[in-house]
Amino acid sequence: xxxxxxxxxxxxxxxxxxxxxxxxxxxxxxxxxxxxxxxxxxxxxxxxxxxxxxxxxxxxxxxxxxxxxxxxxxxxxxxxxxxxxxxxxxxxxxxxxxxxxxxxxxxxxxxxxxxxxxxxxxxxxxxxxxxxxxxxxxxxxxxxxxxxxxxxxxxxxxxxxxxxxxxxxxxxxxxxxxxxxxxxxxxxxxxxxxxxxxxxxxxxxxxxxxxxxxxxxxxxxxxxxxxxxxxxxxxxxxxxxxxxxxxxxxxxxxxxxxxxxxxxxxxxxxxxxxxxxxxxxxxxxxxxxxxxxxxxxxxxxxxxxxxxxxxxxxxxxxxxxxxxxxxxxxxxxxxxxxxxxxxxxxxxxxxxxxxxxxxxxxxx
Amino acid sequence: xxxxxxxxxxxxxxxxxxxxxxxxxxxxxxxxxxxxxxxxxxxxxxxxxxxxxxxxxxxxxxxxxxxxxxxxxxxxxxxxxxxxxxxxxxxxxxxxxxxxxxxxxxxxxxxxxxxxxxxxxxxxxxxxxxxxxxxxxxxxxxxxxxxxxxxxxxxxxxxxxxxxxxxxxxxxxxxxxxxxxxxxxxxxxxxxxxxxxxxxxxxxxxxxxxxxxxxxxxxxxxxxxxxxxxxxxxxxxxxxxxxxxxxxxxxxxxxxxxxxxxxxxxxxxxxxxxxxxxxxxxxxxxxxxxxxxxxxxxxxxxxxxxxxxxxxxxxxxxxxxxxxxxxxxxxxxxxxxxxxxxxxxxxxxxxx
Numbered sequence: 001x002x003x004x005x006x007x008x009x010x011x012x013x014x015x016x017x018x019x020x021x022x023x024x025x026x027x028x029x030x031x032x033x034x035x036x037x038x039x040x041x042x043x044x045x046x047x048x049x050x051x052x053x054x055x056x057x058x059x060x061x062x063x064x065x066x067x068x069x070x071x072x073x074x075x076x077x078x079x080x081x082x083x084x085x086x087x088x089x090x091x092x093x094x095x096x097x098x099x100x101x102x103x104x105x106x107x108x109x110x111x112x113x114x115x116x117x118x119x120x121x122x123x124x125x126x127x128x129x130x131x132x133x134x135x136x137x138x139x140x141x142x143x144x145x146x147x148x149x150x151x152x153x154x155x156x157x158x159x160x161x162x163x164x165x166x167x168x169x170x171x172x173x174x175x176x177x178x179x180x181x182x183x184x185x186x187x188x189x190x191x192x193x194x195x196x197x198x199x200x201x202x203x204x205x206x207x208x209x210x211x212x213x214x215x216x217x218x219x220x221x222x223x224x225x226x227x228x229x230x231x232x233x234x235x236x237x238x239x240x241x242x243x244x245x246x247x248x249x250x251x252x253x254x255x256x257x258x259x260x261x262x263x264x265x266x267x268x269x270x271x272x273x274x275x276x277x278x279x280x281x282x283x284x285x286x287x288x289x290x291x292x293x294x295x296x297x298x299x300x301x302x303x304x305x306x307x308x309x310x311x312x313x314x315x316x317x318x319x320x321x322x323x324x325x326x327x328x329x330x331x332x333x334x335x336x337x338x339x340x341x342x343x344x345x346x347x348x349x350x351x352x353x354x355x356x357x358x359x360x361x362x363x364x
Numbered sequence: 365x366x367x368x369x370x371x372x373x374x375x376x377x378x379x380x381x382x383x384x385x386x387x388x389x390x391x392x393x394x395x396x397x398x399x400x401x402x403x404x405x406x407x408x409x410x411x412x413x414x415x416x417x418x419x420x421x422x423x424x425x426x427x428x429x430x431x432x433x434x435x436x437x438x439x440x441x442x443x444x445x446x447x448x449x450x451x452x453x454x455x456x457x458x459x460x461x462x463x464x465x466x467x468x469x470x471x472x473x474x475x476x477x478x479x480x481x482x483x484x485x486x487x488x489x490x491x492x493x494x495x496x497x498x499x500x501x502x503x504x505x506x507x508x509x510x511x512x513x514x515x516x517x518x519x520x521x522x523x524x525x526x527x528x529x530x531x532x533x534x535x536x537x538x539x540x541x542x543x544x545x546x547x548x549x550x551x552x553x554x555x556x557x558x559x560x561x562x563x564x565x566x567x568x569x570x571x572x573x574x575x576x577x578x579x580x581x582x583x584x585x586x587x588x589x590x591x592x593x594x595x596x597x598x599x600x601x602x603x604x605x606x607x608x609x610x611x612x613x614x615x616x617x618x619x620x621x622x623x624x625x626x627x628x629x630x631x632x633x634x635x636x637x638x639x640x641x642x643x644x645x646x647x648x649x650x651x652x653x654x655x656x657x658x659x660x661x662x663x664x665x666x667x668x669x670x671x672x673x674x675x676x677x678x679x680x681x682x683x684x685x686x687x688x689x690x691x692x693x694x695x696x697x698x699x700x701x702x703x704x705x706x707x708x709x710x711x712x713x714x715x716x
Contacts (some may be wrong), residue, residue, distance in 0.1 A: 047620040054619045069617045075638055076621030100636070298609030301616075329613065347610055347643075352709075353451045353509065353565040354644050355535040355669055361612060362666065364638040 006081060007106070010321055014110045017317045018118055019115055023291045030292065031062045034315050037324040038065045044080035047072070048323065050203035058312045063303065067313050067327035070263050073101035074361040078263075078322045081106050092262045099361045103141065104263050105207035108242075108322045111265050114318050115145045116152055118288040122276035123194055123221050123256055126157040133174055133197035133205065136167040136227075141262045142225065143167075146196045157193055169197075174205040176214075192219035195248070196258075198226045203235050205241045216248040221273060225258040234320060237283070247310070259285045259341060263326050265318025266291040268338070286338040290317040293333050293339050299336035309333045309342050374435050377464040377491050379582045384488035386459050388422045388481075391415070395488045398416030406478045407453045409561060411602040412452075416598050421559050423461075426705035437707030441505040441527070442642055443469040445498040448482065449510030450533065452564040459509060460492055466505055471495050498524040501603045507531070531710045533660045534565035534671030535641075536700050539659060539685060542575025542583065545676040550586035552698030553648070557610060557630070557675055558594050559701045561601055562644045565671040565710060566693065566700050569642055571650045572659045581623060584634040587648055588625035595629035595646070603645050610643035616650070630679045639666070660684055671710050674700045685712070 016033050020026045038059045041048045047069065052059060055066040072078055073092065085106045092101035105111060130153050132146040150166045151159055168175045179195075186193040193216045197205070202224055222244050233244075245252040250281070253272040260267035268287045271280030280286050287293050294303050295310030304310035312332040315325050331342040347356040390396040396418070398403055403414045426434075446458055456474070463470040468490035474482040500506045502525040508518050515530045522528060538553055556568050565672035571587070573580040603611070611631070617638060618624045618633035625632050628645030638661050642649045653659045663670075663703075672693040673685050685694055691711045693703050703709060 028549075050624075051616060054616070054624070066616065068620055069613050071613060071617040075617055075635065075640060076678070086604050121442065155509070193618060298614045301612060327616075330547040345609065347606070353533050354563050354567055354569070355533045355641070356511070360617065360641055362641060 001086065003082060007042060007085070010080065011105065013040060013320045014107060016080045017110055017290060018113050020317065021288070030289065030317070033317055034062045034065065034324055035059060037317065038318055040320075042157065045078075045350070047076060047078070062292070062315055065315065065325040067296075067301065067325040070101065070181075070325035070326055070328045071360050072323075073103060073263050076101040077102070077104065079106075080321050085181050086095040088144065089139065090144070090262045091139040097106070098313075101262060101314060101360075103322055105265075110318050110320065111144070112148050114266055114288070114290060115148050118267060118342070119145070119149055120153065121288075122224055122258075122271065122273065122286075123276070124149070124153045125190075125273070125277070127189075127191045127195035127218055128153040128221065129182060129189060130154065130166060130194045130196065131179065131182045132167045133169045133179075133201035134167070134197060135163070135169065140195075142198075142260065144167055145260070147180040149194065149196060149318070152353055153194060154187055169201050169359060174201060174208055176205070176208050179205075179214060183214050183220075184221070187215075187217040192217060192221060193248075195222045196218070197222065197224055197327070198305055199224050199228070199235070199240060202240060206240075206247060209247055212247050213246070216250060219275075220248055220254065222250070222255045222284060223246060223258050224255065224280075225260065231267075241282070244265060257283070257285065262329065263328070264291075264314055264316045266314075266316045268293070271338070280336065280338050284335045284338040284340055291315070293332065293334075295334055296327065301327065309360075311345060312339065365409075365474050372435075373468065374440075374465050375431060375574060377468065378431055378434065378461050381457070381461055381464055381485065381490045381492075382424060382426065384485045384490040385422050387488040388484055389418045389424045392486075393549070395484055399484050402480050403478075404470075404601065406480050407560075407601070408604070409453075409613075410564075410599045412598040413559075413601055415560060417452070417454050417559050419450075421701050422457055423705040430588055430705040433704075433706040434461060438462055438466040441467045441503065443467050443500065443504045444472065444504045445500045445504060446470065446472040446492075447506070447508045447514075448472065448475045449508075449511045449514050451475065451478075452560040453478050453481045455509065455564070455680070455709065457485065458705065459507060460485065460490060461705070462708060463505075463507055464491065469493075471498060473498050474619075496687060503527070518542045523617050530709070531708060533536060534669055534710055534712065535570075536566050536568040536672035536674060537663070537666070537670060538568045538674040538676075539663075540569040540571060540573045540583070540676045540697075540698065541656075542573050548607070549557075549676060549697055550590050553587060553674065554594050555698045556589040556647055556700040557591070557648060558598055562646050564632075565702065566703065567644070568672070568674055569644070569648065570639060571648055572639075572662060573650055573652050574656055574659055575652065577652045580636070580650050581634050582621065584648075584650040585625055587650065588627075588632040591626060591632065591646055591648075593630035595631070597694045600630070600646055603695065607643055607645050610647060611647065614640070614647065637662075656684060660688070664688075666713070671712065672700050 051066045086104045088105045090103045128151045241255045257270045268285035271278040293316040294313045297315045312330045313327045331344045332339040387393045387395045444467040503528045509531045614698045622635035634650045
């Protein structure tokens with residue numbers, strides 16, 4: 001297949017995914033689209049084809065689509081298209097010595113639409129003045145998603161330098177003065193303040209604030225995401241939620257956690273926000289209809305019985321041009337319509353003195 | 365150079381221990397027979413795997429020169445305490461020999477998972493005490509074997525005046541110049557992989573192959589065949605659920621991003637210019653590199669984790685490793701699991 005033909009086929013699949021996400025009564029099922037994407041990737045990507053052959057060679061059911069391990073993104077290029085067609089290459093963060101993973105994207109249109117759709121339902125039932133306590137690096141998928149929010153969630157759409165100025169994190173410190181000004185602007189415009197922040201940035205903010213507070217307007221929301229890998233001090237999740245709610249003068253239900261990863265196009269959110277479009281208890285992350293999460297047994301990769309913990313296996317319809325099924329080393333447990341995050345699966349404990357595998361792909 | 369003398373009370377103590385080890389290695393000795401009976405369940409090795417380790421890896425005939433160097437590698441102490449945690453089962457023998465080289469009073473707390481080797485050595489005449497808890501006092505030496513977390517916890521609890529020797533986890537790698545490698549390299553590498561089902565810190569898990577990618581793939585195919593054959597002679601023991609989980613992750617990652625071969629005998633992955641560490645349980649990863657310089661660039665970040673390097677007879681590689689990896693055991697392929705009985709098997713603290 002030539003590159004133009006590949007792009008045409010990819011575009012058709014992207015359009016089907018967006019239509020499925022947007023429609024109140026979709027014409028196609030999740031399974032139909034997932035299998036179509038898997039067939040496309042099998043035909044276009046030798047690595048995925050090898051994986052399919054290793055698992056028996058058939059793509060008959062969604063649960064049988066072989067999931068690409070997230071480690072593969074560190075080992076090699078996971079994409080159906082040539083690098084010359086990339087419009088973005090998002091990179092994973094990691095510890096020193098660990099190889100960087102990359103998720104190349106040929107188009108950002110689906111990423112934008114899906115992020116905005118699920119993000120608005122979870123975080124922004126009303127116009128929001130969005131600020132970011134995250135990196136603004138173009139290689140960060142989180143920064144790009146927050147950029148979509150900044151541009152679209154306000155009462156007026158913004159772009160360019162106006163959007164650039166909404167990133168308030170410098171090195172490891174937060175520009176508290178600009179955050180206070182943003183809260184004041186939001187109040188003047190009758191918008192809520194939406195603070196998208198990594199957990200470590202929120203800790204830095206709380207440290208900087210001490211006993212003082214941010215005077216956030218009613219309806220404000222804070223969206224913590226990510227862990228503390230190698231950054232600042234670690235803080236218990238409940239303590240962080242309470243501290244953030246106090247600092248912004250908002251209920252703890254307005255501190256809405258997000259779970260996303262570079263290897264995925266779609267995200268999950270807690271359903272705690274009053275007035276949000278879906279409802280769930282704290283610490284339970286809810287996927288959108290175009291993302292399916294299944295806890296699987298770490299060795300057989302088959303679904304575990306209801307209530308058991310397993311590795312998170314994602315089927316993400318947004319990953320049209322990379323890997324529609326991804327398995328991570330994060331342990332999760334199903335809770336109603338969502339999942340509970342249980343931390344990373346540790347490598348096999350040593351039964352001898354040989355090194356335990358913590359970071360498999362070590363250098364590129 | 366003449367060999368250092370080998371006599372005195374320390375030598376006598378070690379001789380008694382070696383003689384006990386000989387009884388374990390001997391299948392016709394009742395203790396050797398019992399070892400073969402009970403060790404498969406506590407070690408997770410197959411009966412043939414236990415027999416191989418006892419007969420090939422347990423040091424039963426060290427030379428006087430080796431024993432003299434062993435004694436010289438430690439300083440005398442009022443008492444030596446040994447905490448065995450994560451280790452291969454024959455490792456208890458060397459750990460005890462070091463302690464006996466140091467002191468007439470040796471107290472050992474065996475591994476909870478595998479307490480049998482120490483008990484069998486004691487029963488066979490090894491001159492040491494077994495205890496459930498170690499209580500070193502001022503001036504004593506404490507030898508701790510285990511995972512880093514165990515080492516940290518024990519070291520923190522020990523009185524300040526106790527001298528602590530830490531031996532953590534590590535791994536072996538092979539450096540191979542495909543252009544000058546002699547025939548039989550893959551068979552020799554597999555001889556180093558099979559003992560202890562690769563769970564030892566001397567066991568190679570990664571092969572850095574200097575040469576063309578196609579040659580590296582050929583080597584990977586040969587290694588997979590050798591592993592298969594070896595499994596027929598010495599079947600691997602059952603793998604734990606966690607080891608199987610690590611293996612599932614490795615297999616699918618390498619199937620996607622490289623080339624994967626193997627089966628019951630173990631898996632061999634192959635990539636170019638990227639290091640992937642396979643899980644233990646007789647799995648190898650071959651990384652092809654264009655030059656010694658590239659090999660070195662990839663190895664350098666792993667230095668602290670390396671305990672042993674098996675090397676083909678390529679002078680360029682040998683010189684580089686010897687100069688840069690101080691303290692690591694460098695040896696010929698096929699000899700990685702049988703280092704001289706001359707001191708701690710893990711010499712990283714001495715060199716770096």
